[in-house]
Amino acid sequence: MIRRAGLRLLRIAVATALVVAAAPVSLVAAIGAGLAWLGGWPPARLYRAALWCLPMLVVWLAATAVATRSAAQVAAGPYLAWLAMWHRGAAGDWPGAAAVIAPAAIPVGLAAGGLAWAYRIRSLRTGSGGLGPDSAVAFDRRQWRHQARSARARIAAPGAVPLTVRGGRVVVGAVIRTVGHPHRQIASIPYARMRSHQVVVGSTGTGKTTLLLRLWAGFMATALRRHAAGQGRAPLLVVLDCKGGADARRIADRAQRVLRLAGARSTAIWPDQAALSLWALPPAQLTTTLVDLIEHGTGGAAYYADVLEAVVELAVAAPGGPPAGAADFLARLDPGWLATAYSSGGHEAELGLLRSAARQVGDIALRYRTLLRRLGHGLDGGGGFGDADAWYCILEGTAEISVAEAQARALVDLLASFAVRDGGREILLAVDEFSAVSRRLPIWVLYERARSLGLAVQVSAQSWAGLAADEDERHRITSSADGGIWLLRTPHPEPVAALAGTRPLTDTARRLIGIPVWRHRGSSRMRPAPVTDPELIRGLDVGQAAYLYRGGVTYIQVKRLVAAPAALPAPGRPRPAEQTSTAATARLSAGTAAGVPGPARSGPRLPDVSALLDEAFGTEPAP
Amino acid sequence: MLFAAEMYGVQFDHLAAVLGASEARARATAARWRARGHAETARLGPGGPWTWLTRAGLTACGLPYAAVPPALSRLAHIRAVAAVRLALESAPGYSAGGGYWRSERRLRARLGGRIGLREHIPDGEVHWPDDAPVPWAGECWAIEAELTPKTAGRTTAIMRELLTRTGDYGGPAAEARAPGPPRHVRVIYLCSPAARSTVTRAREALGEAGARIEIRHLPPGAAMPSPVRATR
Numbered sequence: 001m002i003r004r005a006g007l008r009l010l011r012i013a014v015a016t017a018l019v020v021a022a023a024p025v026s027l028v029a030a031i032g033a034g035l036a037w038l039g040g041w042p043p044a045r046l047y048r049a050a051l052w053c054l055p056m057l058v059v060w061l062a063a064t065a066v067a068t069r070s071a072a073q074v075a076a077g078p079y080l081a082w083l084a085m086w087h088r089g090a091a092g093d094w095p096g097a098a099a100v101i102a103p104a105a106i107p108v109g110l111a112a113g114g115l116a117w118a119y120r121i122r123s124l125r126t127g128s129g130g131l132g133p134d135s136a137v138a139f140d141r142r143q144w145r146h147q148a149r150s151a152r153a154r155i156a157a158p159g160a161v162p163l164t165v166r167g168g169r170v171v172v173g174a175v176i177r178t179v180g181h182p183h184r185q186i187a188s189i190p191y192a193r194m195r196s197h198q199v200v201v202g203s204t205g206t207g208k209t210t211l212l213l214r215l216w217a218g219f220m221a222t223a224l225r226r227h228a229a230g231q232g233r234a235p236l237l238v239v240l241d242c243k244g245g246a247d248a249r250r251i252a253d254r255a256q257r258v259l260r261l262a263g264a265r266s267t268a269i270w271p272d273q274a275a276l277s278l279w280a281l282p283p284a285q286l287t288t289t290l291v292d293l294i295e296h297g298t299g300g301a302a303y304y305a306d307v308l309e310a311v312v313e314l315a316v317a318a319p320g321g322p323p324a325g326a327a328d329f330l331a332r333l334d335p336g337w338l339a340t341a342y343s344s345g346g347h348e349a350e351l352g353l354l355r356s357a358a359r360q361v362g363d364i365a366l367r368y369r370t371l372l373r374r375l376g377h378g379l380d381g382g383g384g385f386g387d388a389d390a391w392y393c394i395l396e397g398t399a400e401i402s403v404a405e406a407q408a409r410a411l412v413d414l415l416a417s418f419a420v421r422d423g424g425r426e427i428l429l430a431v432d433e434f435s436a437v438s439r440r441l442p443i444w445v446l447y448e449r450a451r452s453l454g455l456a457v458q459v460s461a462q463s464w465a466g467l468a469a470d471e472d473e474r475h476r477i478t479s480s481a482d483g484g485i486w487l488l489r490t491p492h493p494e495p496v497a498a499l500a501g502t503r504p505l506t507d508t509a510r511r512l513i514g515i516p517v518w519r520h521r522g523s524s525r526m527r528p529a530p531v532t533d534p535e536l537i538r539g540l541d542v543g544q545a546a547y548l549y550r551g552g553v554t555y556i557q558v559k560r561l562v563a564a565p566a567a568l569p570a571p572g573r574p575r576p577a578e579q580t581s582t583a584a585t586a587r588l589s590a591g592t593a594a595g596v597p598g599p600a601r602s603g604p605r606l607p608d609v610s611a612l613l614d615e616a617f618g619t620e621p622a623p
Numbered sequence: 624m625l626f627a628a629e630m631y632g633v634q635f636d637h638l639a640a641v642l643g644a645s646e647a648r649a650r651a652t653a654a655r656w657r658a659r660g661h662a663e664t665a666r667l668g669p670g671g672p673w674t675w676l677t678r679a680g681l682t683a684c685g686l687p688y689a690a691v692p693p694a695l696s697r698l699a700h701i702r703a704v705a706a707v708r709l710a711l712e713s714a715p716g717y718s719a720g721g722g723y724w725r726s727e728r729r730l731r732a733r734l735g736g737r738i739g740l741r742e743h744i745p746d747g748e749v750h751w752p753d754d755a756p757v758p759w760a761g762e763c764w765a766i767e768a769e770l771t772p773k774t775a776g777r778t779t780a781i782m783r784e785l786l787t788r789t790g791d792y793g794g795p796a797a798e799a800r801a802p803g804p805p806r807h808v809r810v811i812y813l814c815s816p817a818a819r820s821t822v823t824r825a826r827e828a829l830g831e832a833g834a835r836i837e838i839r840h841l842p843p844g845a846a847m848p849s850p851v852r853a854t855r
Binding site: 224228257260261263265606607608609611612613615616617618620 | 689691692694695696697707710711713714715716717720757758759808809811813834835837839840841842
């Protein structure tokens with residue numbers, strides 16, 4: 001017992017002597033490890049810092065070689081510097097002493113600090129270090145606070161977190177902690193993952209919208225840059241906000257401004273500011289969509305569904321082309337109109353069908369009149385998805401579920417048709433709380449259809465349950481999210497967190513030999529531990545997110561995109577000079593066909609403006 | 624400041640032309656605006672730095688626009704339109720006729736955020752007072768600057784839309800194409816060499832209506848300077 005205590009004292013004395021003898025290295029190592037503890041840095045950061053200091057060491061050794069012209073002097077350089085340091089220190093010249101030893105002491109000290117910090121982390125992670133068994137838990141919580149504080153400071157620095165970085169990577173924020181992913185200061189994902197399916201889960205008020213806006217803006221900026229460089233097609237972002245209400249409109253306004261800053265020329269807000277044309281669908285697809293917009297029953301009602309489909313097909317496929325709008329379609333749901341349209345000969349089968357269904361046509365017209373009135377003008381305009389860089393579609397899934405369901409169905413059909421016909425766009429479809437409107441279009445159907453069309457789908461929900469209607473669909477969605485899963489604070493993260501898998505972790509058991517003394521001997525064993533800690537997810541702050549990808553997780557402090565302020569309302573009255581002048585109006589009216597706007601077909605010729613244009617832009621070469 | 628506000632932003636060489644001063648003087652003026660918080664300056668792309676108005680600057684000018692820097696993807700186009708406006712305003716006939724340039728930004732602001740989808744907005748309008756001492760008094764012209772060629776079909780559609788529009792921008796949709804005289808008596812196209820042939824083909828496709836379209840080359844100074852390369 002006495003011998004063991006003596007040996008221990010001897011070990012402590014030798015270690016103390018070494019620390020004192022190598023005081024400069026010890027000091028740098030202590031400072032490095034202290035900073036790493038305070039900032040929650042990984043040991044690799046200290047190793048990298050040591051590597052960055054190596055040029056200083058090389059220059060110092062080279063300078064020594066040039067000055068002494070002796071290899072022996074170069075080899076003995078660190079030792080001689082160490083001696084010189086003590087001599088200068090003894091003479092009271094402490095700045096000189098520090099300057100003499102710094103080139104050798106700083107890189108070695110940083111590396112030693114990194115090793116000490118790595119040892120500390122490992123001993124606590126495996127349970128073999130610390131004063132008690134709860135030390136590891138306290139250490140981990142403290143380190144999380146330090147890491148989060150560092151990440152917040154990093155994103156607060158102006159310009160520290162750009163929207164995109166070299167290689168077209170989309171930047172999300174600052175890294176707090178990584179497990180199974182390489183540690184970087186800035187969290188970014190490759191553009192290719194934005195072109196794959198992603199899932200975002202987070203409760204209200206956790207920063208989900210901030211994250212989504214950042215991802216959308218990053219997608220838009222990168223895709224536009226790639227398109228300009230001839231490396232990709234023009235982007236199209238379509239957001240389906242299935243909650244609706246004032247909140248959706250506030251987010252739409254933010255999205256519009258953020259996307260404008262990202263380079264998008266136009267962001268359409270549907271149906272408030274822009275309309276699409278359901279009638280632009282190909283006739284066969286238009287028939288299917290119109291039929292699916294109406295709720296059908298089962299059993300005896302299935303017969304009615306068949307009649308409805310037959311009548312709609314007659315109306316859509318009538319000779320002369322498909323309907324151009326809702327009014328045109330409703331006008332066709334009339335036995336007289338249909339009979340006239342198909343009376344040109346060669347349509348006996350259709351006329352027979354019409355005779356069979358004639359009694360139901362009135363009821364069908366009534367149902368469609370009601371449906372199209374409730375759908376509003378959003379699907380009866382003249383626009384198409386190709387008209388804007390981004391579409392923010394607001395579906396009133398909370399206030400008017402049945403209308404929102406029909407709208408969702410129509411919008412998805414329109415987008416699918418656009419993707420097939422105009423394959424010149426890289427499309428990202430972002431759907432928020434789609435389960436609220438997915439009764440007629442299961443979300444996995446949307447997923448599969450998007451996959452076949454080359455669309456990337458980003459599904460977001462407030463909870464695991466909000467992802468889809470049933471457990472199978474939820475698992476199907478999350479397991480095919482090959483672009484990664486974003487997890488923000490949510491009360492039940494276990495099903496999603498489990499998707500990151502497990503990793504081997506060492507558990508150590510030690511004996512308590514008296515409070516608070518623990519023996520240094522014990523046993524260790526390997527056990528699988530979850531890569532993503534559900535407790536950590538439950539405790540995430542606002543703006544913190546976990547990104548799960550390929551069996552690893554990166555915890556991120558998301559950087560909020562600051563959008564430009566909203567424009568003031570447009571002035572009510574035009575300036576006098578802005579009115580179209582009456583003289584020119586009268587002149588053109590004289591040469592315009594009555595009632596038809598258009599070019600002057602006859603009448604007085606327009607005055608020649610060549611002189612003015614020559615003055616301004618130079619004379620035109622003779623043809 | 625009004626010029627910079629109306630054109631989204633302006634590059635220093637164009638600002639110098641607006642002020643009728645040297646580029647150094649323009650730089651000093653922009654620095655003064657910036658010091659007062661009325662403008663921001665930055666090097667956004669090839670060529671000289673850009674300046675654009677902040678919210679405070681726009682408020683000082685009484686303009687209801689969103690205070691945003693010029694979009695990077697539109698820098699070349701914004702510069703070309705500014706060059707067209709400068710060239711036109713420097714012509715003696717323009718000042719003699721009392722022409723008034725109504726910018727795309729103003730037209731968009733009148734739409735109140737209803738971003739034009741099918742609706743095409745010209746790069747500018749020029750209004751001539753009724754009592755101007757020029758033969759084209761009272762006319763309204765649409766100005767289009769074309770740097771890169773669109774498809775002939777798309778260009779024809781834009782021309783047709785501009786020539787047949789009757790209502791003002793931001794007015795009721797029903798008035799945009801109503802019976803009556805067209806809003807734009809003529810459309811002036813300023814084209815780069817690359818875009819000129821497409822625009823000419825599109826005008827020919829319009830037939831007689833194409834007589835109301837004038838096509839000219841973009842003025843000098845419209846092109847974005849090439850990126851400066853390091854030289855020994």
